[in-house]
Amino acid sequence: GFYIVAYAVGIYYLNLLLLFLTPSIDPALEDDDDGPVLPSKSNDEFRPFMRRLPEFKCWHSAMKATLIAIFCTFFEFFNVPVFWPILVMYFIILFFLTMKRQIMHMIKYKYIPFTVGKPRMAGKEDTGKVVVG
Template sequence: MEEGENYLPNIYNKLINTHNYYIDKTTLYLKTRWFLLLILLIIYILRVYYVTGFYVVSYALSIFLLNLFLRFLTPHNIEEIYEQYENENNGLLLPMKQTNEPKNENNLDDKKEFRPFLRKLNEFKFWLYSTRAVLISILCTFFPFLDIPVFWPLLLFYFICLFLATMKQQIKNMIKFKYLPFNTSTKQTYGSIARGSKTTK
């Protein structure tokens, strides 16, 4: 009896381990992974165009992908950056450096100032969650009861407004807290505004 009870959990654990094993192997193939996601998105778009429906599913997918993208652009310690900024502007903290003070490459404090940009959602998880969402959305298009009648131009208009509003706020935060969420040839520090420092080159 105990063997029968443990059979299904063992099969489930084996499937999960196999899934994780092959998913982990894809971490090195960045371009291939994103190309695969692009193909899946095209398949989904063609599927929705062919059946002429499932606009609510498309809207939910768009909102989910937008949320992932915003987390991808956001520093992992954004709450700490907000708090430091508010404390300094309220006079609770003093800047560690003068804003016009040149940086000395031999100064250990200046070297400690550089911190790599760490995201709330890293690239791999961004791809993984997006791929799962698109696959689930494709699967949903094969269930007619999920094709809820709706005036799709209204959903499109609402999504465009939401996208513009959220991206505008994101860009404001990037300017306000002086961080870039993309890798460049220039070393970047983020959250440095709360300490009154500058970006190093």
């Protein structure tokens, strides 16, 4: 039972995931150079990925949605008889189509939503000399 509640929570989780993976400043909407931009070359200054939905708010919203869904299962009103395989197939199709669109957006605007390969500051090599000061 309660397939509609589970489906609604799944759609909300998918929405949270998409907000978590998108940048706070969408390069598709921002064509001017007034605001901060994503680095486009390897020699550009390192800028961390700024998310539209920060990690803590994502987890907080997911926990609230989970608690609300659990609360909804206490009422028989939300136990609507549905054919659950259709909901599962529709959710899988929706997930793959939205993730394909999101990945194409990432490829088009050349951004990665995770900080990978951050340049590290390297000091001079140790020569073994002791500096007395």
